[in-house]
Amino acid sequence: MKVYGHPMSICTRKVLTTLLEKGHEAQFVLVDLGKGEQKHPAHLARHPFGVVPAFEDDDGFVLYESRAIIRYLDRKLPGASLTPSQPHAYGLMEQFIGVEQSYFSPAAFKVIWERVFKPHMGGGAADEARVQEGRAGVDKVFGILEPMLAKQPYLAGDSFSLADVSWMPELEFLVAAGEQGLFDKHPSVAAWWKRIGGRPSWKKVAHG
Numbered sequence: 294m295k296v297y298g299h300p301m302s303i304c305t306r307k308v309l310t311t312l313l314e315k316g317h318e319a320q321f322v323l324v325d326l327g328k329g330e331q332k333h334p335a336h337l338a339r340h341p342f343g344v345v346p347a348f349e350d351d352d353g354f355v356l357y358e359s360r361a362i363i364r365y366l367d368r369k370l371p372g373a374s375l376t377p378s379q380p381h382a383y384g385l386m387e388q389f390i391g392v393e394q395s396y397f398s399p400a401a402f403k404v405i406w407e408r409v410f411k412p413h414m415g416g417g418a419a420d421e422a423r424v425q426e427g428r429a430g431v432d433k434v435f436g437i438l439e440p441m442l443a444k445q446p447y448l449a450g451d452s453f454s455l456a457d458v459s460w461m462p463e464l465e466f467l468v469a470a471g472e473q474g475l476f477d478k479h480p481s482v483a484a485w486w487k488r489i490g491g492r493p494s495w496k497k498v499a500h501g
């Protein structure tokens with residue numbers, strides 16, 4: 294198996310975490326975003342939208358979109374399932390993958406871009422209005438998660454699932470962006486992040 298991506302990419306990190314959770318090794322092929330390699334013809338042949346990650350299975354099957362890839366890996370690979378079989382838990386997992394994509398990620402990315410990626414790329418001063426907008430969006434999402442995570446340890450219920458995996462990269466970058474205060478305001482969200490962020494898979498993806 295091959296993963297084409299970048300180690301700092303939020304979406305690539307979801308795929309790498311899933312592979313580690315499943316105990317499976319894949320070849321990592323760097324697509325250097327700093328050099329614009331995601332727009333080169335060789336990568337566009339794998340991912341027509343010119344972003345990362347892309348994935349290639351041993352039989353040559355190619356897939357893109359991080360959330361599709363993690364569902365595929367969980368279904369295909371042996372090891373503990375990251376998809377609950379109980380219908381309510383399954384529904385919650387899908388709901389929170391959707392919440393991450395539709396509400397959390399757009400808000401969190403505003404903060405992460407302005408505070409982490411933009412300075413890293415020499416993009417100049419942060420747009421503080423955009424940071425505030427993103428912060429308000431994250432605060433709203435955390436406020437919705439808070440009462441639920443006060444009653445259950447993971448997004449889908451009692452067990453860790455692909456839903457938790459899909460939130461991990463942005464949670465880590467929010468802390469790196471100096472937003473620990475947003476977690477402190479929502480103690481059950483903070484406890485959940487501590488629980489999932491302490492998993493060996495995530496520690497390896499984020500810190501090597």
Ligand SMILES: N[C@@H](CCC(=O)N[C@@H](CS)C(=O)NCC(=O)O)C(=O)O
Nearest residue numbers: 302303304331344345346358359360
């Ligand atoms: N919906 C896609 C998003 C992919 C995406 O936006 N990837 C970013 C890195 S996390 C990227 O390649 N950015 C480079 C660019 O936009 O040119 C997924 O989940 O895989």
